[in-house]
């Protein structure tokens with residue numbers, strides 16, 4: 001059967017289950033006064049496979065209680081969408097502000113969720129004091145080490161992992177010419193990992209990037225770097241594949257093979273920022289294809305032992321970053337703007353169940 005048709009059938013089945021569970025449609029065993037049987041959450045289902053199912057979130061959304069209800073019960077891993085980035089945590093040189101990150105860590109802890117911390121070294125969302133002047137290599141090395149170690153020490157014991165370096169490569173597999181690369185050379189990556197490890201030896205340390213889901217020049221660059229770092233005993237634990245996909249660019253069919261080759265290096269992998277955007281308006285057909293992609297990604301992760309979990313880049317279209325960054329595109333997440341589950345939600349369940 002064509003997978004879109006399969007999605008529709010499975011959605012119908014899943015929907016019936018939800019209606020019965022919610023007491024909206026009476027199942028055979030439902031009786032007046034019965035407590036509706038609570039459905040396993042996505043996190044419950046993922047945990048049966050030894051995986052986590054996470055969502056990003058951001059501070060401004062946390063006043064929306066309908067939103068935080070679902071965030072608090074459906075997931076077992078949380079990533080702050082912005083609150084731990086350099087501009088937020090060190091707004092003036094040497095002056096640290098943990099307000100945003102702490103709020104999210106506290107919320108996650110109150111729901112017994114773990115935290116994928118994001119991110120220490122990235123060319124984007126840097127504070128002005130860092131980008132508005134030039135630095136010698138010695139100066140920048142000291143600034144970078146201090147930033148990494150102060151932040152990692154602050155969150156030591158409270159986070160599961162760190163995206164230590166984010167988006168270090170260009171599409172062709174050459175190093176991105178960031179402030180860090182141009183001033184310090186490629187060794188900044190190994191240094192960043194070592195400094196982070198010193199500050200929290202228990203946190204899993206990741207390199208994270210987009211467009212590395214498929215085998216290709218950019219993921220090859222990570223593969224080569226990861227192999228080199230492992231050989232040099234640099235503390236690298238995993239590779240994060242952001243997986244910001246778009247229907248119009250096609251599904252990364254080699255995802256599973258790609259995950260597997262990193263596993264063979266002794267590394268964890270994770271899908272860290274999943275969304276599947278589309279050109280608006282969303283149609284039934286696009287939402288069905290999107291659901292297939294979410295199912296296929298989930299199945300790919302489950303098929304590779306060291307793919308440890310999946311994080312979606314927020315769970316609802318209400319708070320997705322896509323419309324602001326890709327004009328005319330959106331509808332990228334498994335819950336719609338009214339917080340209602342979409343076909344993609346049932347497809348993830350289906351893959352996990």
Ligand code: XIL
Pocket residue numbers: 058081082166242273321
């Ligand atoms: C995005 C946030 O979701 C937005 O709120 C912010 O304005 C820009 O950054 N890759 C990453 C994330 O690693 O940090 C980005 O998050 C999305 C792309």
